[in-house]
Amino acid sequence: MPQIHLDEETVARLDSLRQEDEDYDELVTELINIYEAEELTLFHGGDEV
Numbered sequence: 001m002p003q004i005h006l007d008e009e010t011v012a013r014l015d016s017l018r019q020e021d022e023d024y025d026e027l028v029t030e031l032i033n034i035y036e037a038e039e040l041t042l043f044h045g046g047d048e049v
Helices: 008-017 024-045
Strands: none
Touching: 008 024
16 A cells, blocks of 8 residues: 655644545545545536537
């Protein structure tokens, strides 16, 4: 697993999004899933005319 280094502002923003005992891996996975779902929605949304 690659390691990344985040600045304090980014960590604070992630902390504000965390729910209860959710760890960073779960949070980042959820954010990626949301991003991918929105990207697919935007991509396919323009196909139907």
